[in-house]
Amino acid sequence: MTSMTAARLATSTGLFEIQNVAIPEPTASEVRLRVAYAGICLTDIHFIRGELAAGMPDAVTLGHEVVGTVDRVGDAVTDWQIGDRALVHPVEESRTSTRVLGVHYDGGWAQYVVAPDQSLVAIGPEISMKTAAIIPDAVSTPWAAITETAQVQPTQSVAVWGIGGLGFHAIKLLRIIGAAPIIAIDPVEAARDRAVAAGADFALDPRHEDFAAEIHRLTDGAGLDVALDFFGSPAIHQQAFDALGRKGRLVLVGVSDTTFSVVSAPNLVRNAKKVLGHYGSERRHVEEIVKLARLGRLDLSESISAVYDLADVHRAVENFIAKVDNPIRILLKA
Ligand SMILES: [Zn+2]
Structure with a gap:
């Protein structure tokens, strides 16, 4: 067999379709x-x-x-053997560039994928393949945002805007870190209920007319220590920034093409607030999540909402967009 199916996007025309393409061959330092x-x-x-x-x-x-x-290894690869189970840490960073799997080079909506051997992370026998699939972004990205960018400390108050794939896991991870209270913010009632079941202490609708007063009350008048935005809209940025207390940090995780603006310089300066951008995670964050999951400290069993065959990618994408059954993560089965 020399060809495989892959879901490919032609960025110039916008055409997105299943194609038959050659099975990629790993170079000396790559693994397939x-x-x-x-x-x-x-x-x-x-x-x-x-x-x-x-x-x-x-x-x-x-x-x-x-x-x-692992199905094939390059000539110079010594750490991996055929049959090993692994996930791919998708972000390679150097001082001058960032290279991301499935963005800058061919990703995993295919039967085979080739990646640098340094990008692979072993998952061990305790974690199911389904669960492991979502670790590289849906779990490791909020983990990196919480532990590194926001530097969340035990008993600090944290609110999470947007309880989708990343925000849902943020709630669970904040629980592990010992953040308190944890406040989930989402306009969808089912998402708020899910967040409370996952460990949020409180849940709020961002359209609540007394939203600011509610945050004030839930943080004993102090405002938030940390606001995590997985949503990415200007209105949310404003609301989250205003909800911060003294020395509070607003971390923008959701990628969007909107313009970010904070209106009040005195509010920023006098209250020593910080606004931080966050992107992806480093390999060690992925390894930390694998460790927590292997030890049973992080339950990801409810995180997979549906599985579709790769050939059904268009339906999977449509249902994800339409939020059919309010999914946390949808998987493609290659
Ligand atoms: Zn992602």
């Missing part, structure tokens, strides 16, 4: 995985809709949440 599952992320939807291009090539196979079994 037989893909088991790949996650669908909101970022993929932005790409398909032409809302984000982010330096993509003319045509690329999408998919940056990928797990599979």
